[in-house]
Amino acid sequence: MLELYFWTTDNGYKARQMVEESGLDYAIRPIDLTKREQHDPEFMKISPAHKIPAIVDPDGPGGQRITLCESGAILKYLAEKAASDLYPADPVARIQVDQWFIFGSATFTTLAQQYGLFFLRFGEDVPPAKKHYEATLRDLLGVLDRRLGESEYLAGEFSIADITCYPDVHIHGIGGIGLDEFANVRRWHDAIEARPATGRAWGPH
Numbered sequence: 001m002l003e004l005y006f007w008t009t010d011n012g013y014k015a016r017q018m019v020e021e022s023g024l025d026y027a028i029r030p031i032d033l034t035k036r037e038q039h040d041p042e043f044m045k046i047s048p049a050h051k052i053p054a055i056v057d058p059d060g061p062g063g064q065r066i067t068l069c070e071s072g073a074i075l076k077y078l079a080e081k082a083a084s085d086l087y088p089a090d091p092v093a094r095i096q097v098d099q100w101f102i103f104g105s106a107t108f109t110t111l112a113q114q115y116g117l118f119f120l121r122f123g124e125d126v127p128p129a130k131k132h133y134e135a136t137l138r139d140l141l142g143v144l145d146r147r148l149g150e151s152e153y154l155a156g157e158f159s160i161a162d163i164t165c166y167p168d169v170h171i172h173g174i175g176g177i178g179l180d181e182f183a184n185v186r187r188w189h190d191a192i193e194a195r196p197a198t199g200r201a202w203g204p205h
């Protein structure tokens with residue numbers, strides 16, 4: 001059975017939402033970041049940069065056991081394994097998904113995490129950094145809002161591009177600066193929140 005190495009962070013939830021959406025059987029292997037379990041040498045054989053999420057699939061391509069870290073790589077792998085439309089085979093549709101998927105994984109999450117660092121976890125109050133990352137997050141939510149004003153989901157149909165953006169919108173948008181100014185993001189967020197797979201992914205582990 002597929003194993004998901006997971007903790008309750010944005011990147012952890014991306015992978016868990018994806019496994020739930022794909023319908024694959026899986027077992028959660030918690031990696032408690034508060035206890036620094038990500039530095040366990042056994043885990044680092046799976047995730048060399050000591051980060052969740054990661055997966056082990058005993059039934060990978062050709063029946064081979066594979067290990068995989070990086071949420072973006074995991075979302076793509078699972079969508080292809082499950083032959084899911086969440087990463088469409090059509091080349092034109094795939095270009096749109098790739099654009100918003102990479103924007104979400106590389107730009108949006110990376111910067112939203114800095115907002116989270118300075119607002120939630122930094123040991124001291126650093127007002128200039130908070131001001132900078134609040135403005136950055138507002139700018140990024142504006143980008144998503146404009147896109148979602150012209151498209152139901154980021155790349156047209158619901159896809160891995162939406163899954164990679166959802167956790168940081170949920171954590172730092174809903175739970176942080178609020179989405180009152182971003183009505184299209186709010187509509188999109190609520191539609192994804194209502195998906196049964198999202199409910200299961202954010203439930204107990």
Ligand SMILES: N[C@@H](CCC(=O)N[C@@H](CS)C(=O)NCC(=O)O)C(=O)O
Pocket residue numbers: 009010011012033038049050051052053069070071072105
């Ligand atoms: N680019 C990576 C980032 C993963 C990441 O930052 N994971 C964090 C939790 S969200 C982590 O495990 N941090 C522990 C550490 O760096 O030691 C991905 O998308 O999977």
